[in-house]
Amino acid sequence: MNKLTLALLPTGIRKMERWSAEAGKNIFIKRDDQTGSEWSGNKIRKLEFVAKDALDKGCNLLITCGGIQSNHCRATVAVATYLGMKSAVLLRISETPQVEGNYFLDKLLGADVRFCNREEYSNHRAQIMQEMADGYARQGYRPYIIPEGASFGVGTQGYYYAMKEIAAQEEELGVTFDTVVVATGSGGTAAGLQLSNIINGYGKNVFGVCVCDDEAYFRKICLKCSKDCLPYLIKSGEISRDKAEKTAASLKEEDFSFIEGYVGRGYALSAPEELEHIKRLAQMEATVFDPVYTGKATFGMVNEMKRGGRLESARNILFIHTGGLYGLFPVSREFVF
Secondary structure, three states, X not given: OOOOOOOOOOOOEEEOHHHHHHHOOEEEEEOHHHOOOOOOOOHHHHHHHHHHHHHHOOOOEEEEEEEOOOHHHHHHHHHHHHOOOEEEEEEEOOOOOOOOHHHHHHHHXXXXXXXXXXXXXXXXXXXXXXXXHHHHHXXXXXXXXXXXXXXXXHHHHHHHHHHHHHHHHHHHHOOOOOEEEEEEOOOHHHHHHHHHHHHOOOOOEEEEEEOOOOHHHHHHHHHHHHHHHHHHHHHOOOOOHHHHHHHXXXXXXXXXXXXXXXXXOOOOOOOHHHHHHHHHHHHXXXXXXXXXXXXXXXXXXXXXXXXXXXXXXXXXXXXXXXXOHHHOXXXXXXXXX
């Protein structure tokens, strides 16, 4: 694997005993929220590969984008600072933000910050980041642009190998997870998990819970991420060229599955019932989920299990806890106690 060693791996797996008893299913969580502190969460698995690629190309500046409370942006800034690189982030806002949560850490860790509105972010973020890169290049920097969530071929390797880590832990724990669930906001994590599931023949049902957009959108993203990942798996010796070519030819959008209907008020916007769910699980299992990703995803899990949705036949469910604790504090005033 052509990557850096930054995350605290392997992350642990814990059974949620009281939640399992309530649901009538075995629910486990993989603690990818404990991959580190400054770069906690799932993005560091991707950034280990991405930052190595940037260094190999002689770059000394990482540029990326996300919402004002982006876990990915905070992790990218932390990695850049740790490696002695400069960082710049393009953050989407709808009003002047408070300096808190992940945005506070972006500033604390030394990132240059540029804001844009939702329309600019949706339609022009790649162009704006390129303009940022061009400006830094004129100053003598060698910039490396990372797309939203590090969801592209290089970054997809992170969760390809995470699924292999899960398979090894199944043997240690003496349990087989028939279903793996993860919150999905940019697609690269779900893509890596399912690509590994297919290539290695694990036979699991992998579901992303949409926290924005929909299944049709994420299927396209995951297919592209997966196909773009294959050359890197060849280069590392993980798979043969013949295997990669056969996988690329057979992969289709329908290979990637998502659970819709739990975006709620919108991306990074919380409904009272979602916050109550986060509070209930915190008090049940001493495990804290965030309002943007894992809170919505586990809220979706609860409802899918109750109403006989896409998790009806699941028996041993592994939920990937992708982090996000810092993003919880800016909405603390919205909770009812």
